[in-house]
Amino acid sequence: MTLETDRLTLRYWEESDAEDLYKYASDPDVGPIAGWPAHRSLDESLDIIKNVFSGKEAYAICLKEDGKAIGAIELKLNGRTDMTNRDDECEIGYWLGKPFWGQGIMSEAVREMLRHAFEDCGMQKVWVGYYEGNIKSKRVQEKCGFKYQWKSENVNVPLLNEKRTGHVSLMTKEDWLSRK
Template sequence: MNLNLVTERLLLRRWNEKDAEDLFRYASDSDVGPIAGWPVHQNIQESREVIKNVFNGPEAYAVCLKKDGKAIGAIELMFKDRTNLTEQDDECELGYWLGKPFWGNGLIPEAVEKILQYAFENCGMNKVWCGYYEGNLKSKRVQEKCGFKPHKIIKDSPVPLLNEKRTVYVNELSKEDWEARQVFKI
């Protein structure tokens, strides 16, 4: 089930082909993709192909500012058929990235909090997995802010899109821990 998710500042919505130009604008920045494990986009056609073939999962969303609806990043819940982190029906992996001009404004933690609520309350998840590559301190901080706990470290993990190996830090958030955090937000 895919629908629009709304936060104070953001709209999380399905990707469409019209987003290719905006995607290219941010995905062509060498500070964005490589740290997350994917290569810099070379042209708008490549961004179109990514929208069609990568951002096509049942819970893949464009992260957009509410004020203009333009895509500035991506967030996705990946179920067992789209992730190597779980084979359980009630667990999924969370992935996200944000265009560099928007870094440091708390937008991705805002999007992550909303999609976690959706995962636990609407998708029947009991655990959400999330990881980051060594050196990606911004992603590490997002996961810490959103309550993820360290689970394991995988050394020499393949990064197929970049044809290299890296250390991956895998974190987890259980529904129980997420619910306990919600009590303190009220």
């Protein structure tokens, strides 16, 4: 499946995206703030495409002008998230390559994924989280209309073997409809 916005194409990951993924995911300013280690090799990026970005609703964020992957966005359905165990709720997760920060790209991608979640996937709620200090992710959530729910101390960040403070927000279908 492919989703489109004015500037972006959101499409399934392909093995041929490994080089572009590595280019942005190897930046230490990108992954660790979101809870995952910077990629150390092209092979690791290829493995991530095959085994992590393999979810039914996992998409590469691509600029329409060249089709190259510059980030990732996923609706983490029941079984791929610890935020809900319901089939009509999911969690959204995302990251973007550093050269593309501050251009409204992620807010544009998140808005399209919310539309897709509520209109195409039948979701009633979309959960989202960020770790303390990830101001960019917090700002995207605010711009897209998520409502802050709670803060949790000592949240496990298993991929980095540490604990952090986590923040959780929510978008309901009703809230989304009222913003359209």
